[in-house]
Amino acid sequence: MSQTLIDERKLGTEQVQVRVVDSDVHPYPRRGELAPFIPGKFRKLFAARGEGVGNSVFYDPPDYAHASAMRVDSFPADGEFAGTDPHLTFRQLIMESGSDIAILGPLNSSGGQTEEETHALAVATNLWQDNCWLDSENNWHQRYRGSIVAAIDAPDLAAREIEQWAGHPYMAQVLINAEMRPAWGDPRYNPVWEAATRHNLPVACHLGRGQHNELPMSPVGFLSYNHDFMVTYSLLAANQVMSLVFDGVFDRFPTLRIVFIEHAYSWILPLMWRMDAIYAARGPENGLKRKPSEYVKDHIWFTTQPLDFPEDKLELTNALEWMEADKILLFSSDYPHWTFDEPRWVAKHIPERMRERIMFQNSIDVFNLPSTVPALPGQVRAF
Amino acid sequence: MHRLARGREHVVATVDEIAPGESKVVPIGRHGVGVYNVNGKFYAIANYCPHEGGPLCVGRTHGQSVVDPERPGGAAEAREGEFIYCPWHQWGFELATGTTAVKPEWSIRTYPVRVEGRNVIVTA
Amino acid sequence: MSSAPHPLIDASVHIFFKSDADLRGHMHEPFASRGFPEPDVAWFAPPGKKYAPGTANPDGSHQASDPETVGRAIFAERGFDFAILHPMSGGVMPDRHLGAAILTATNEMMAERWLDTGVYADRFRGTIRIDPNDVDNAVREIKRWRDHPRIVQIGLPLQTQEPYGRPHFKPLWRAACDASLPVAVHLEMGAGITHPPTPSGIARTYSQHVSFQPISYLYHLMNMITEGVFEEFPELKVVWADGAADHLTPMIWRMDTFGRPHLEQTPWAPRIPSAYLPEHVYFVQGALDGPGDVEFASEWLRMTGKEDMLLFGSSYPDWQLASPEKLPSAWTDEQREKVLWRTAAGLYGLPAAVPA
Numbered sequence: 076m077s078q079t080l081i082d083e084r085k086l087g088t089e090q091v092q093v094r095v096v097d098s099d100v101h102p103y104p105r106r107g108e109l110a111p112f113i114p115g116k117f118r119k120l121f122a123a124r125g126e127g128v129g130n131s132v133f134y135d136p137p138d139y140a141h142a143s144a145m146r147v148d149s150f151p152a153d154g155e156f157a158g159t160d161p162h163l164t165f166r167q168l169i170m171e172s173g174s175d176i177a178i179l180g181p182l183n184s185s186g187g188q189t190e191e192e193t194h195a196l197a198v199a200t201n202l203w204q205d206n207c208w209l210d211s212e213n214n215w216h217q218r219y220r221g222s223i224v225a226a227i228d229a230p231d232l233a234a235r236e237i238e239q240w241a242g243h244p245y246m247a248q249v250l251i252n253a254e255m256r257p258a259w260g261d262p263r264y265n266p267v268w269e270a271a272t273r274h275n276l277p278v279a280c281h282l283g284r285g286q287h288n289e290l291p292m293s294p295v296g297f298l299s300y301n302h303d304f305m306v307t308y309s310l311l312a313a314n315q316v317m318s319l320v321f322d323g324v325f326d327r328f329p330t331l332r333i334v335f336i337e338h339a340y341s342w343i344l345p346l347m348w349r350m351d352a353i354y355a356a357r358g359p360e361n362g363l364k365r366k367p368s369e370y371v372k373d374h375i376w377f378t379t380q381p382l383d384f385p386e387d388k389l390e391l392t393n394a395l396e397w398m399e400a401d402k403i404l405l406f407s408s409d410y411p412h413w414t415f416d417e418p419r420w421v422a423k424h425i426p427e428r429m430r431e432r433i434m435f436q437n438s439i440d441v442f443n444l445p446s447t448v449p450a451l452p453g454q455v456r457a458f
Numbered sequence: 459m460h461r462l463a464r465g466r467e468h469v470v471a472t473v474d475e476i477a478p479g480e481s482k483v484v485p486i487g488r489h490g491v492g493v494y495n496v497n498g499k500f501y502a503i504a505n506y507c508p509h510e511g512g513p514l515c516v517g518r519t520h521g522q523s524v525v526d527p528e529r530p531g532g533a534a535e536a537r538e539g540e541f542i543y544c545p546w547h548q549w550g551f552e553l554a555t556g557t558t559a560v561k562p563e564w565s566i567r568t569y570p571v572r573v574e575g576r577n578v579i580v581t582a
Numbered sequence: 583m584s585s586a587p588h589p590l591i592d593a594s595v596h597i598f599f600k601s602d603a604d605l606r607g608h609m610h611e612p613f614a615s616r617g618f619p620e621p622d623v624a625w626f627a628p629p630g631k632k633y634a635p636g637t638a639n640p641d642g643s644h645q646a647s648d649p650e651t652v653g654r655a656i657f658a659e660r661g662f663d664f665a666i667l668h669p670m671s672g673g674v675m676p677d678r679h680l681g682a683a684i685l686t687a688t689n690e691m692m693a694e695r696w697l698d699t700g701v702y703a704d705r706f707r708g709t710i711r712i713d714p715n716d717v718d719n720a721v722r723e724i725k726r727w728r729d730h731p732r733i734v735q736i737g738l739p740l741q742t743q744e745p746y747g748r749p750h751f752k753p754l755w756r757a758a759c760d761a762s763l764p765v766a767v768h769l770e771m772g773a774g775i776t777h778p779p780t781p782s783g784i785a786r787t788y789s790q791h792v793s794f795q796p797i798s799y800l801y802h803l804m805n806m807i808t809e810g811v812f813e814e815f816p817e818l819k820v821v822w823a824d825g826a827a828d829h830l831t832p833m834i835w836r837m838d839t840f841g842r843p844h845l846e847q848t849p850w851a852p853r854i855p856s857a858y859l860p861e862h863v864y865f866v867q868g869a870l871d872g873p874g875d876v877e878f879a880s881e882w883l884r885m886t887g888k889e890d891m892l893l894f895g896s897s898y899p900d901w902q903l904a905s906p907e908k909l910p911s912a913w914t915d916e917q918r919e920k921v922l923w924r925t926a927a928g929l930y931g932l933p934a935a936v937p938a
Contacts (some may be wrong), residue, residue, distance in 0.1 A: 299748070
């Protein structure tokens with residue numbers, strides 16, 4: 076097979092082992108591309124509200140006016156936003172960086188003012204993924220997987236949306252927002268966990284940033300900069316982990332798999348100790364069947380990006396060993412965001428004993444992915 | 459693009475070709491070398507970020523934030539254009555030295571540049 | 583523990599008024615007749631015992647309200663040589679005048695009953711309580727107590743409306759530095775004005791509630807770092823008195839990882855974030871902290887400098903009551919000595935010798 080086949084978007088017959096599954100990749104709609112998929116009742120409303128609106132960023136990442144929180148080199152030449160061109164993503168991420176399978180997590184589905192609106196955006200986003208990224212023209216290489224976006228704040232509608240898309244050959248997970256209150260232990264979310272487990276789909280959440288209900292509210296007031304805001308964002312996920320565990324969600328749904336995307340992960344080590352200490356001190360009052368850390372290791376995964384980078388690399392290695400990272404981490408790059416982690420760089424920093432599990436095997440298991448894919452001549456192999 | 463051999467002198471441009479505040483990437487070595495004109499002085503750096511390997515010269519040059527209580531917001535930009543910021547993670551490096559005050563052990567590769575007549579010559 | 587070659591310091595003992603009436607007796611009107619919460623309320627109280635066994639008083643007065651009983655428990659029975667008292671109040675009051683009246687009464691009670699009189703007075707050291715919602719008054723209160731020989735610390739609530747890096751708190755840090763007193767931040771008991779205790783609202787279980795709340799110090803600490811508080815006040819020392827020091831390690835790695843690019847937004851804090859920890863940041867080490875009795879406990883304590891930050895604290899008389907016997911056996915003698923004595927002795931200016 077030759078380069079020409081890639082240019083012509085044709086696959087040969089050769090298969091290669093999957094060595095990198097990238098569990099956090101962001102596609103964005105081109106201008107106007109999402110609108111046709113928005114349910115009619117909301118299309119006009121959203122268009123009217125969107126008329127003349129400008130940037131709404133606060134807690135701005137570095138050099139925002141020039142970088143828009145993206146890898147500066149990921150903007151396509153046609154003037155559209157980063158991540159809008161499936162072929163550019165394919166070239167930069169899969170061909171040149173060696174991510175073999177990319178799990179797409181669209182972030183354009185939040186921002187509804189009511190639960191119905193958020194659901195309408197989820198519906199549109201799923202149709203858009205199916206038509207513009209997972210279709211035979213754009214997913215000719217079979218390397219993209221999509222997310223069934225579900226409005227967690229409208230659990231019944233979310234469950235219906237999961238039913239709608241379950242069984243799609245390229246939908247690998249359910250994707251919900253992490254910020255909605257109350258926390259996930261609340262029984263109101265049962266329909267979502269029920270639908271996901273019925274179809275053996277993991278439920279992932281990505282951190283977002285919107286207003287009010289879409290913004291993590293610190294219990295001690297608003298942080299000042301993107302730096303302290305972004306770092307402490309992990310505490311929202313830590314609290315969700317505790318809610319899932321102590322409220323018994325995994326006893327209610329013994330096959331539920333949860334993926335925390337981009338919430339960092341090394342904090343789970345002391346959090347497991349802390350939950351276990353509380354369980355030892357007060358356990359029976361929660362009616363749990365097992366130690367909290369055991370639920371974490373059997374039910375929860377964390378994506379690697381942004382990989383923490385302590386001064387002394389041995390400390391990272393030790394922490395990964397102590398938390399049994401080979402059971403809970405999934406590689407991710409976050410392409411095309413500015414905090415992108417290069418697959419080759421991450422692979423280098425993961426202890427060898429865990430490398431294959433973290434770079435691809437855990438994801439193959441969690442997302443039910445194939446272990447081989449059609450070969451692409453010239454593709455970088457990350458490790 | 460034709461790759462130039464490493465470890466020798468290269469005439470990379472004429473002085474007029476790279477105006478103050480501008481730069482040019484020349485295909486020397488594996489990643490290329492960026493040649494920058496900062497207020498009339500020329501500097502050359504590897505087009506490679508030592509952090510995660512980003513294409514450094516795609517990034518923007520600007521100055522460094524400093525405290526300035528006299529300005530609204532209490533900060534000002536100093537040494538405008540003297541730093542290159544990586545297009546991936548926005549790590550900044552001083553073009554003249556390749557280093558940073560915050561974490562000097564993470565430095566970029568720099569190359570000697572001299573001007574002879576109208577030619578800008580990089581040893582890389 | 584009495585055979586230890588160095589003094590033992592309990593850096594966290596909570597003291598109380600005997601009763602609501604006792605507090606009111608220390609207040610003047612119009613505040614003595616106002617309505618305000620007591621430290622023990624049902625809202626998110628542990629569904630079992632609130633206090634450690636053996637801490638109840640026969641006369642029904644509040645646990646840890648009698649200096650002799652507490653002194654006997656801490657010094658005679660548990661073998662400590664000094665105890666840092668941290669009085670608990672009934673919550674952050676919406677009315678700052680009322681809040682000031684309560685906290686001033688608390689400070690006066692602590693001085694009279696615990697620090698100036700009684701058989702154990704020379705072993706107790708006190709934390710004065712101030713209200714961060716009334717900075718002017720808090721500064722006055724710090725000045726009022728700063729020369730008291732047994733006041734060694736300023737106490738602030740963890741629950742605030744804004745994180746402690748915000749500039750309107752600066753006069754507090756200046757006053758603390760002028761007085762050479764560390765500042766301890768501890769969860770307030772009772773009820774009062776607070777945001778929901780987690781970023782996702784209230785918890786459904788006590789376990790989640792009690793697990794999450796102490797970790798909230800990270801919001802304050804990271805905000806103080808980015809706002810340049812430790813740059814502007816190089817003498818400032820902060821004790822996170824609810825523990826959870828273990829979370830510092832991953833979170834400061836994370837903050838450093840994102841340090842380089844974000845420093846351009848905060849030139850008032852030009853160093854890599856972890857550089858602001860040594861000599862500024864301390865933690866009470868409580869019963870729920872640490873990795874347990876594991877082989878790597880010593881290495882974990884060393885990471886990100888925690889071995890120089892921890893102060894053993896029992897939280898007496900709370901149900902979480904911690905004991906030095908439960909500290910990890912893998913700690914080195916030097917680590918144990920630092921946590922049980924040396925760091926606290928340095929921070930609070932306590933003598934190296936055990937009082938007779």
